[in-house]
Amino acid sequence: MSxxxxxxxxxxxxxxxxxxxxxxxxxxxxxxxxxxxIYRDLPALTxxxxxxxxxxLVTDEAIRHGDLQALVAWLDDQxxxxxxxFVLLTVRGGGTERxxxxxxxxxxxxxxxxxxxxxxxxxxxxxxSTALRGRRRQYEARARLEEVREGEDRLRLALQAGRLGSWExxxxxxxxxxxxxxxxxxxxSPDTSLSYAEMLExxxxxxxxxxxxxxxxxxxxxxxxxxENRVIWPDGTIHWVELMARVVFGRDGCAHRMVGxxxxxxxxxxxxxxxxxxxxxxxxxxxxxxxxxxRLSLERQRLVSxxxxxxxxxGVAALDGSLLYINRAGRHMVGLTDRDSxxxxxxxxxxxxxxxxxxxDEIMPAAMRDGRWAGEFQFCHLDTGKPIEVHLDFxxxxxxATGQPVNFAxxxxxxxxxKRVEEQLRQSQKMEAIGQLTGGxxxxxxxxxxxxxxxxxxxxxxxxxxxKLLRFIDGAMQGAQRGAALTQRLLAFxxxxxxxxxxxxxxxxxxxxxxLLTRSIGPMIELRLEAAPRMPPAQVDPNQLExxxxxxxxxxRDAMPDGGKLTIALDxxxxxxxxxxxxxxxxxVVLRVSDTGAGMDEATLSRAMEPFFSTKGIGKxxxxxxxxxxxxxxxxxxxxxxxxxxxxxxxxxxWLPTSAIPVRQAEPQPTAVAKAGPATILVxxxxxxxxxxxxxxxxxxxxxxxxxxxGAKALKILSGETRVDLVLTDYAMPGMTGxxxxxxxxxxxxxxxxxxxxxxxxxxxxxxxxxxxxxKPYTQRQLATQIAKLLHHMExxxxxxxxxx
Numbered sequence: 001m002s003x004x005x006x007x008x009x010x011x012x013x014x015x016x017x018x019x020x021x022x023x024x025x026x027x028x029x030x031x032x033x034x035x036x037x038i039y040r041d042l043p044a045l046t047x048x049x050x051x052x053x054x055x056x057l058v059t060d061e062a063i064r065h066g067d068l069q070a071l072v073a074w075l076d077d078q079x080x081x082x083x084x085x086f087v088l089l090t091v092r093g094g095g096t097e098r099x100x101x102x103x104x105x106x107x108x109x110x111x112x113x114x115x116x117x118x119x120x121x122x123x124x125x126x127x128x129s130t131a132l133r134g135r136r137r138q139y140e141a142r143a144r145l146e147e148v149r150e151g152e153d154r155l156r157l158a159l160q161a162g163r164l165g166s167w168e169x170x171x172x173x174x175x176x177x178x179x180x181x182x183x184x185x186x187x188x189s190p191d192t193s194l195s196y197a198e199m200l201e202x203x204x205x206x207x208x209x210x211x212x213x214x215x216x217x218x219x220x221x222x223x224x225x226x227x228e229n230r231v232i233w234p235d236g237t238i239h240w241v242e243l244m245a246r247v248v249f250g251r252d253g254c255a256h257r258m259v260g261x262x263x264x265x266x267x268x269x270x271x272x273x274x275x276x277x278x279x280x281x282x283x284x285x286x287x288x289x290x291x292x293x294x295r296l297s298l299e300r301q302r303l304v305s306x307x308x309x310x311x312x313x314x315g316v317a318a319l320d321g322s323l324l325y326i327n328r329a330g331r332h333m334v335g336l337t338d339r340d341s342x343x344x345x346x347x348x349x350x351x352x353x354x355x356x357x358x359x360x361d362e363i364m365p366a367a368m369r370d371g372r373w374a375g376e377f378q379f380c381h382l383d384t385g386k387p388i389e390v391h392l393d394f395x396x397x398x399x400x401a402t403g404q405p406v407n408f409a410x411x412x413x414x415x416x417x418x419k420r421v422e423e424q425l426r427q428s429q430k431m432e433a434i435g436q437l438t439g440g441x442x443x444x445x446x447x448x449x450x451x452x453x454x455x456x457x458x459x460x461x462x463x464x465x466x467x468k469l470l471r472f473i474d475g476a477m478q479g480a481q482r483g484a485a486l487t488q489r490l491l492a493f494x495x496x497x498x499x500x501x502x503x504x505x506x507x508x509x510x511x512x513x514x515x516l517l518t519r520s521i522g523p524m525i526e527l528r529l530e531a532a533p534r535m536p537p538a539q540v541d542p543n544q545l546e547x548x549x550x551x552x553x554x555x556x557r558d559a560m561p562d563g564g565k566l567t568i569a570l571d572x573x574x575x576x577x578x579x580x581x582x583x584x585x586x587x588x589v590v591l592r593v594s595d596t597g598a599g600m601d602e603a604t605l606s607r608a609m610e611p612f613f614s615t616k617g618i619g620k621x622x623x624x625x626x627x628x629x630x631x632x633x634x635x636x637x638x639x640x641x642x643x644x645x646x647x648x649x650x651x652x653x654x655w656l657p658t659s660a661i662p663v664r665q666a667e668p669q670p671t672a673v674a675k676a677g678p679a680t681i682l683v684x685x686x687x688x689x690x691x692x693x694x695x696x697x698x699x700x701x702x703x704x705x706x707x708x709x710x711g712a713k714a715l716k717i718l719s720g721e722t723r724v725d726l727v728l729t730d731y732a733m734p735g736m737t738g739x740x741x742x743x744x745x746x747x748x749x750x751x752x753x754x755x756x757x758x759x760x761x762x763x764x765x766x767x768x769x770x771x772x773x774x775x776k777p778y779t780q781r782q783l784a785t786q787i788a789k790l791l792h793h794m795e796x797x798x799x800x801x802x803x804x805x
Contacts (some may be wrong), residue, residue: 085131187233204230313412524563559597711736731758
């Protein structure tokens with residue numbers, strides 16, 4: 001059926017064979033503003049109708065005996081939307097109920113309205129107007145059908161360009177309907193059947209349970225379904241397929257269908273590259289639909305739902321770069337709301353000024369020439385103006401029939417979160433490596449200091465009362481003790497210090513340090529304390545927390561040489577999810593130390609927690625203060641957060657987990673242990689200097705000291721006839737550690753006490769033995785105290801186990 005001219009399609013064609021009927025009818029219609037054209041024979045009438053008309057006004061006698069074959073053939077060939085109307089003028093009594101000829105005409109012409117003569121002019125006008133209105137509705141239905149078919153063709157074009165297969169699962173019958181592309185994703189030909197059971201059978205056995213669980217979860221919760229799984233093709237090769245779907249609920253609130261798409265992502269998995277997904281061209285919904293329109297619209301809505309469910313930026317643009325569509329995730333990425341229009345914008349509006357020339361001169365021509373451009377790029381957030389790092393996949397869509405370019409499309413992934421996680425992992429690995437190095441250095445340094453401290457302690461006890469010489473020894477001892485304090489800071493950074501975590505009232509702890517903090521920061525700095533009401537206790541070592549707080553206060557003082565304000569605020573928060581995985585979810589006590597000092601730039605802030613990094617002058621700091629605080633926080637299952645900018649001061653936040661156990665009241669100090677009598681003590685250490693120093697200190701205390709340079713030699717001495725009252729052993733020894741030796745001794749000599757001396761502040765995890773420990777370096781007094789405690793405890797155990805008289 002040829003396309004009618006818009007004015008001709010509204011005219012009324014008139015055919016009457018008697019007298020002035022045609023002229024009179026045209027005159028009546030003209031007075032009502034209706035155009036009418038008169039034709040003198042049936043062939044001319046038929047050609048006029050085919051050329052375009054709104055209705056036909058004919059008389060009964062004009063067509064009753066005429067050759068209607070051509071007219072009836074045209075009517076039979078009308079498209080589905082068309083039902084051409086006729087107004088048939090009959091003589092009185094000429095209706096179908098009494099006129100078989102009229103009944104025959106009605107059967108041939110179809111849409112016929114009978115009007116008996118004579119008639120009032122208004123009746124004619126009303127009848128013809130009704131016929132014309134019906135014809136206009138047919139034209140409207142035709143326009144809507146054509147619009148929806150065009151939308152369907154363009155959406156199918158988008159699916160083909162994106163290599164997406166479509167599928168639908170009836171959840172009531174578990175019947176699977178899939179497109180040819182979907183079957184191809186499973187290695188099947190278009191004519192091969194694919195049921196839901198057969199689809200699951202092709203899924204790799206290792207992925208099958210996960211796929212079934214994901215489908216069950218989506219049906220139960222209504223959540224979108226997305227899964228990547230391996231598929232075994234009929235030829236035995238393994239491919240990757242990504243399945244995405246949305247659950248469709250009925251009016252009864254129950255899930256009835258899953259509608260989704262499939263994508264072969266084998267190449268992307270093999271190359272460890274980006275997914276290629278293409279979803280395009282959303283059309284405006286049509287208000288009124290016929291049955292065919294509703295069916296086509298439902299398919300379009302399924303595709304729209306799939307695109308809108310994607311977490312990637314999906315957009316469609318004209319060849320000149322003007323935007324046609326951006327999905328919900330894309331709008332959120334660049335700062336648009338669902339109400340904002342994108343059709344009056346272009347791609348360049350979402351780019352930084354310095355990137356626009358590259359996009360216009362390089363990326364768009366490359367996509368037009370090669371069909372696709374992919375790589376890292378950046379968008380611009382419309383509100384903040386900040387760059388958004390993305391992986392841009394920008395490609396050309398061609399008309400499959402003509403091969404001509406029709407649109408650009410993009411599937412763009414936000415890289416900010418992956419890059420942040422990658423940088424966080426890299427920083428964590430770097431700090432872990434530095435921690436392992438500093439921990440090992442601290443252990444070796446403690447061993448060296450042990451020999452120094454031990455010999456200095458003995459030298460002082462046996463030195464004649466010469467004040468000058470004693471001052472020299474005291475100076476050396478102070479230097480050694482400062483070295484020991486330095487190793488403690490190294491171990492704190494390496495998270496190897498020996499912590500005694502317990503429930504701590506942090507508010508009370510900070511208030512108890514007020515005088516110390518005031519003296520430490522000086523009179524030019526104002527100290528302010530702020531605490532939220534009803535603070536829960538924190539699980540932390542109180543002594544180490546005091547040292548950490550003092551370190552932060554001293555750092556703040558050094559950042560405010562001309563005075564300022566230091567604020568210590570205490571609060572509790574359950575917003576740990578904003579820490580990006582640094583701590584486990586839960587409630588935390590937050591100790592916040594803020595100053596009004598010079599602040600730090602981004603480069604300095606990024607290195608602030610590294611050991612030995614300091615912005616202070618030479619001799620004014622070790623660079624271990626913040627490293628120690630960070631080590632304490634992490635070892636306490638918390639974290640340290642720093643915020644700073646030049647000219648705006650610095651804020652340090654220590655996040656510590658809360659304790660469900662109330663704070664314990666201070667217990668009375670135990671009475672001093674009496675000095676132990678002479679005992680035979682076996683000293684086990686592979687370092688000759690430490691062994692010699694320790695032996696000398698023991699002998700000076702009146703004990704008998706035996707030496708062994710390894711665990712094997714110690715066991716040999718114990719297996720002999722010499723009685724040993726206590727074993728003092730180093731931990732880190734080649735062949736057999738001190739812990740291994742202690743386990744062997746407990747089996748062979750169950751009652752023999754073992755004291756573990758180690759340069760590590762904390763022993764490795766996994767030691768299934770609880771031993772008393774003496775940290776290196778130790779003084780003779782500390783050594784004597786520990787030995788007295790163990791021997792006294794052994795005597796008490798012996799007296800309790802002895803039979804009563």
